[in-house]
Each structure stands twice: as structure tokens, then as C-alpha cells.
Amino acid sequence: MNNAALAPARSRGRPRGNPPTRQVIVSVARGLFLEHGYRRTTVRAVAGAAGVDPALIAYHFGSKKGLFAEVMQFQCANALAVDDVLGGDPATLPDRLIDAVTDLWEDADFQQLTTQGDEAAEVIREYLEHELLTRLVEFLGGRDATARATAVVTILGGLIYTRYLNPLPTPAALSPSETRHVLTPALRTALAPRLRTATTAGAGRRGSPTSAGGAVRH
Numbered sequence: 001m002n003n004a005a006l007a008p009a010r011s012r013g014r015p016r017g018n019p020p021t022r023q024v025i026v027s028v029a030r031g032l033f034l035e036h037g038y039r040r041t042t043v044r045a046v047a048g049a050a051g052v053d054p055a056l057i058a059y060h061f062g063s064k065k066g067l068f069a070e071v072m073q074f075q076c077a078n079a080l081a082v083d084d085v086l087g088g089d090p091a092t093l094p095d096r097l098i099d100a101v102t103d104l105w106e107d108a109d110f111q112q113l114t115t116q117g118d119e120a121a122e123v124i125r126e127y128l129e130h131e132l133l134t135r136l137v138e139f140l141g142g143r144d145a146t147a148r149a150t151a152v153v154t155i156l157g158g159l160i161y162t163r164y165l166n167p168l169p170t171p172a173a174l175s176p177s178e179t180r181h182v183l184t185p186a187l188r189t190a191l192a193p194r195l196r197t198a199t200t201a202g203a204g205r206r207g208s209p210t211s212a213g214g215a216v217r218h
Contacts, residue, residue, distance in 0.1 A: 022060055025050045030071045034109055038068055038116040065119055072123040075110050077131070086139045094187035095180055101156055102176040105164045114164070124160070128153050144194045151190035159183060 028050040032041045043064050047054040061067040085096045104110055114120045136149035159179070162171045174182065 021052065021056070025052060025057060025060065025067070026070050026074055029067050030074075030113075033068060033071060033116065034112055038064075038119055043067070068116075068119050069123045069126070072113060072120060073127060073131075075107075075113065076104065076124070076127045086135070093191060094184045097152065097156060097187060098159070098180045098183055099176070101159055102163075102179055105160065106176065111164070121165075128157055132156075140191070142193065147194065148191055152187060155183060155186055155190060 025046065029041070029046045032046055032049060036045075041064070043054050043057050046067065047057055057067060061070055085100050086093070088096055105114075114124070133149050133153045136152055137145045140148050159171070162168045163174075163179070164172075171179070
């Protein structure tokens with residue numbers, strides 16, 4: 001996935017600058033956020049460690065919050081590499097989706113980043129909505145793609161919440177492989193195309209004089 005796909009939505013349209021410089025800044029910032037936390041990491045400290053002017057960070061990322069979002073997005077994109085996850089055997093897509101989520105959240109560094117306040121929760125929400133959901137809709141295609149993608153993201157979001165963010169004892173006690181075994185049937189159902197029933201096909205015609213049991217006979 002390229003850098004443009006990893007950047008937060010707020011930075012779209014802004015000149016991208018030198019990609020290696022951006023990568024250096026993001027890498028340095030990630031280390032400082034892990035070591036000192038979000039609130040104790042300053043833009044000036046990141047700039048000093050990366051060997052750049054603080055104004056360059058403001059130019060590329062907008063703010064410390066934007067830089068933190070880039071760090072989180074990069075971590076999400078590395079684990080939830082949408083192109084890789086969607087590009088395999090369709091029959092095992094549910095397994096790959098669950099494995100991608102558990103691999104990401106079982107990573108100790110990522111867990112540490114997610115404890116750094118509302119900023120982390122906001123980035124995760126944005127990633128699920130604007131990256132994963134959008135890409136799933138494009139991948140699935142068809143009239144019911146949005147409904148199917150929404151069902152998938154809802155299941156994965158529930159997994160994240162009940163296992164990691166606000167763990168319930170039973171889901172949290174499962175191993176990643178057990179989690180995959182439990183949730184794969186639900187994801188497979190969510191991904192399946194909706195059958196167009198007679199009721200659905202006729203829904204658009206209801207209310208017309210000829211579709212509600214025929215016109216009134218005199």
C-alpha cells in the first residue's frame with residue numbers, strides 16, 4: 001500500500017513532499033510516542049530526533065495529532081494490509097480478516113499506542129470507516145456491497161472492543177485461533193451476497209395502483 005493510502009484523510013490534497021523524509025519522521029515519532037507517550041512527546045522533540053525543522057512536520061502532518069494519526073495509520077496498514085488480505089483465496093477471506101485484526105492487536109507496541117487517549121481511538125475509528133469499509137465496498141461490488149461491508153466491519157469492530165478495548169472475560173480468554181474459529185461463520189455469512197427474494201424484488205413496486213393487489217375494481 002502506498003503512502004497516499006496511509007495518510008490521514010485530513011491531509012489529502014496537501015503536497016506530499018519527499019517520501020523518505022516522511023518515513024523517517026513517522027519512524028522517529030513512533031519510537032518517541034512509545035517511549036514517552038502522546039502527551040509528553042513534542043513536535044520539537046520529533047523534529048530534533050529526525051533532523052528536520054519543526055515547520056516541516058507541521059507542513060506534512062498539520063499537527064502533533066496528525067503525526068500521531070499517521071503513525072497509527074501506518075501500523076494499521078502494515079497489519080491490515082487490505083490489498084494482501086483481499087487478494088487471496090475468497091474462501092478463506094474471513095480467516096484472513098480475523099487473523100489480521102488479532103495479529104495487529106496482539107502486538108505489544110500497538111497495544112501501547114492504543115492506550116494513549118482519545119487520539120488513538122479516533123484513528124482506529126477513521127481507519128475502519130474510511131479505509132477498511134471503503135475498500136471492502138469496492139472489493140465486493142454490487143448493489144448490496146455496502147450492507148455486506150458494514151456487517152463485516154461491525155463484527156471486526158465488536159471483536160476489537162470486546163477483546164481489547166473493553167475486554168469481556170470470555171472473548172478475552174480465547175486464543176487467536178479460537179477467536180477465528182468462533183467468528184469465521186459470522187463473517188462468512190456477512191460476506192455472502194444477499195439473495196433477492198420475491199418480497200425484495202416487489203418492494204419498489206409497492207404503492208403503485210397495479211402492484212398492491214391490482215387496481216381497485218369497480
